[in-house]
Amino acid sequence: MAQAFADGGTAAPVPKSGRYRWLIVAVLFAATTVNYIDRTMLGLLAPTLGTELGWSENDYGNIVTAFQAAYALGFLLMGWLIDRFGPKVGYAIAISTWTVGHIAHGFASSVVSFMMARVILGVGEAGHFPSVVRASSEWFPQKERSYAIGWVNSATTIGVILTAPTIALFMVWMGFDWRETFIYTGAFGVLLLILWLWLYSNPRESGKVSDAELAWIEHDPPEKIERLGWGAIVTKREAWAYSIGKFLTDPVWFLMLFWLPKYFSTTYDVDLKVVLLPMIIMYLLSDVGSILGGWVSSKLIQSGHSVNFARKATMLGAGCCVLPLLFVSGLDNMWLAVVLIGIALAGHQAFSSTILSIPPDMFPKRAVGSVIGLGGFMGGVGGMIMAKSTGLVLDATGGNYTLIFAACTTVYFLAVFAVHILSPRLAPVTVESAK
Secondary structure, three states, rough: HHHHHHHOOOOOOOOOOHHHHHHHHHHHHHHHHHHHHHHHHHHHHHHHHHHHHHOHHHHHHHHHHHHHHHHHHHHHHHHHHHHHHHHHHHHHHHHHHHHHHHHHHOOOOOHHHHHHHHHHHHHHOOOOOHHHHHHHHHHHHHHHHHHHHHHHHHHHHHHHHHHHHHHHHHHHHHOHHHHHHHHHHHHHHHHHHHHHHHHOOOOHHHOOOOHHHHHHOOOOOOOOOOOOOHHHHHHHHHHHHHHHHHHHHHHHHHHHHHHHHHHHHHHHHOOOHHHHEEEEHHHHHHHHHHHHHHHHHHHHHHHOOHHHHHHHHHHHHHHHHHHHHHHOOOOOOOHHHHHHHHHHHHHHHHHHHHHHHHHHHHHHHHHHHHHHHHHHHHHHHHHHHHHHHHHHHHHOOOOHHHHHHHHHHHHHHHHHHHHHOOOOOOOOOOOOOOO
16 A cells, blocks of 8 residues: 555655745634633533533533534534635634634523534534634645644643633632623633634735745645635545545544543543543643654655655554553553553644645645535544444443444544545546636
């Protein structure tokens, strides 16, 4: 398969120059952090809200499901919106939408009103990664894009880690209740929106990029077409190569986010406060994987390997890093489990930062948002299937995670196989005309 991966060429050498493009990465990193703080806050406050508002397990499940469904469907809408209006306007709409949804939590009182707030939040947050990849395709050449996306992707776990301290800051140190905490933390989204509108523009229009840096950014071969409509995108094997990869692998991340705290608290009989340190360690390891995966993929291209080889070899290696999950179930040593799961999470994030780089390799910039949206939708559907399947398996096996962890180790290899079968060379799509 390595030989099969080695098809395709690379652009003529152009000196790397300038650093302004990394300011865009810094803004997107901050945006990802805010995105995940807003997403995660309800989960940490759920015990408090459940007691105060009298939620049943089914009530909370309905609230979570409302977000997941809106998030999955929102990818289709937001992906199209970002391609239609560009990342500056499209992402501004996304930030505004999810910030309104986040603040609305502070005014909710019934299960239905919380579901409505989560729906608004989910639709808005679905615009995040289509915007990240579209912006990266505008600001980074193919040789460097995966590394940039890897840095931005690493902020997902930073957001998760910072959620608890953020809640403590507002509720313990500043003395706000949960309603005020939701409302006042909405300021993060407002500040992010202002920062985005102030700093983001096309590299040529920014006025802050040197000629040398602009030459580096734009040195990839020019695109032959500007835009693809949905009718053209859904007929392309390349779009489904990415989307099936997301359908198979995104559920693993959702599983780890939602089930790991419970796994450690029940398996090792420890308090949730004790679980916090293992979670931080595992998430930080996943950050290393995200950055390293993007770096390896970009470095392989800069070293003269084809994009096809670089992306697929990196994803294959990342999949191998998930294999330690096979040895986790039944371990008596909690810290050994932390290390093995941390390596697996690093593998997932390395895979994630690499597969996110594939749509710009194959599609014109003004179609990237829609392709990312299709993949995000498929990943959301896979996440819902995984959530339901996990519950059924745990009920049937008395809480045994062996089958679940085994399934998680296989999906990455299936994803690489699917990508390779559907897009053997990761070649740019060819169409007669843009629709």
